[in-house]
Amino acid sequence: MKISTKVRYGLRALAYIAEKSGEGKLVRIKEIADDQNISVQYLEQILFKLKNENIIEGKRGPNGGYRLAQEPDKITLHQLYKILDEEDKVIDCNESEEHKATCSEQTCGTTCIWSKLDSAMTKILKETTLNEFIKNKDMI
16 A cells, blocks of 8 residues: 555645644745655645645735644544545555456455455544644654
């Protein structure tokens, strides 16, 4: 299982925004991109999705930037994963496209190891907040 680059960069950007906006300032996209070594264009796509889902709020102009729209302990990693990743499941049933097409809760249910792993990982992501991620960001 791999967490996509979009999700990893999104988490890093949010951790940076949370840290800096806690100081009462808006964080500019260029500042985040430079600090986190993410291209501005790619970061724009990520922040656009997060803004549309009211995770962050932005202000345009010379004094513009981004800040969290919610407290970090109210945002789960699962919410962020669902916003930033195109996949429905955290862990797919199988790498085979034909098996993915036939795999469902009814056909795999609790007997498939991949389904069990997906359920476990989803549970962890739902129970983990952005705040917890931020506290452990140096280990990630």
